[in-house]
Amino acid sequence: MRKSTYLYSKENRELYHEHLKDISSDSCHFSRQIPLFLERVDKNDMNFFARHLVHCDKCQNEIRKEEQKRKSFINLVPYEKMSREQLLSLGPELDELAEIIFKKEGVEQLKLKAESYRARRQFVYDMFISPFYSKTFLKGLVLALFSFSFLYFISH
Amino acid sequence: VEKVIKRQLEATAKNLYPFAYALCLDELMASQLVIDGLSRFAIEFEQAPCDENKLETYKSLYLLAKHRHHHTSIKSSKVFSSLSFLGRATLFLIEKEKWMIDDVAYVCTEESSHIRLAIHEARGILSPIQESII
Numbered sequence: 001m002r003k004s005t006y007l008y009s010k011e012n013r014e015l016y017h018e019h020l021k022d023i024s025s026d027s028c029h030f031s032r033q034i035p036l037f038l039e040r041v042d043k044n045d046m047n048f049f050a051r052h053l054v055h056c057d058k059c060q061n062e063i064r065k066e067e068q069k070r071k072s073f074i075n076l077v078p079y080e081k082m083s084r085e086q087l088l089s090l091g092p093e094l095d096e097l098a099e100i101i102f103k104k105e106g107v108e109q110l111k112l113k114a115e116s117y118r119a120r121r122q123f124v125y126d127m128f129i130s131p132f133y134s135k136t137f138l139k140g141l142v143l144a145l146f147s148f149s150f151l152y153f154i155s156h
Numbered sequence: 157v158e159k160v161i162k163r164q165l166e167a168t169a170k171n172l173y174p175f176a177y178a179l180c181l182d183e184l185m186a187s188q189l190v191i192d193g194l195s196r197f198a199i200e201f202e203q204a205p206c207d208e209n210k211l212e213t214y215k216s217l218y219l220l221a222k223h224r225h226h227h228t229s230i231k232s233s234k235v236f237s238s239l240s241f242l243g244r245a246t247l248f249l250i251e252k253e254k255w256m257i258d259d260v261a262y263v264c265t266e267e268s269s270h271i272r273l274a275i276h277e278a279r280g281i282l283s284p285i286q287e288s289i290i
Contacts, residue, residue, distance in 0.1 A: 082173035
């Protein structure tokens with residue numbers, strides 16, 4: 001662990017002035033927050049720093065440098081895509097795996113299908129065959145047809 | 157249904173392969189790792205991998221690779237191979253896949269602070285090499 005030093009004490013006066021020179025000449029005091037700022041996805045989290053960046057030329061230069069650095073990192077990280085031959089060679093193993101998943105997931109899907117079929121059959125039964133619903137439904141249908149034909153004859 | 161599952165598996169294998177390659181830096185080992193990772197996922201969760209359980213698939217692959225990492229040695233001349241296992245995983249997911257640190261922490265089963273440290277260290281190792289390239 002690096003030890004921190006108290007810059008405002010008398011013993012560290014020279015160090016303090018050196019530090020001040022560093023800050024005033026090379027970079028802005030806030031530029032050390034740039035890596036943290038670039039790491040954030042939501043830049044509004046660091047609202048103060050975002051506003052500071054608009055006015056500070058030193059920070060803008062630093063941020064440009066840091067971004068360039070990060071872009072060049074990307075080239076050092078390999079991104080190997082799977083070739084068609086490799087995918088074909090994995091074919092039998094993927095088939096086996098699909099079969100295993102199908103046995104577990106397929107049964108669930110069949111159960112769902114059966115349930116939906118049962119629900120549809122129940123709906124048809126309720127509407128047309130069961131005495132209470134069918135009577136209500138048919139009465140409604142007859143009433144709708146009657147009113148439609150009545151309105152049709154009036155309008156023509 | 158079986159065909160749909162196979163298509164899903166193929167798509168996931170394609171997506172996982174670059175990550176597997178970054179972890180072991182060998183084509184044959186990477187494809188084997190993908191298959192084993194998918195099998196492990198299928199057995200554990202009893203479903204086909206899709207976008208909803210993307211993190212889980214990456215996690216099962218990462219954990220398998222971590223186990224194997226102790227038994228295998230990487231013979232690669234690439235600069236990337238000089239990084240630690242965690243460094244390779246985090247740098248790949250953040251720089252290439254543009255993932256958030258919390259997701260990377262979940263996949264690598266580490267705390268976010270450890271992930272930040274791993275990225276910082278990895279960048280520190282790569283930066284002198286990168287400067288020499290520039």
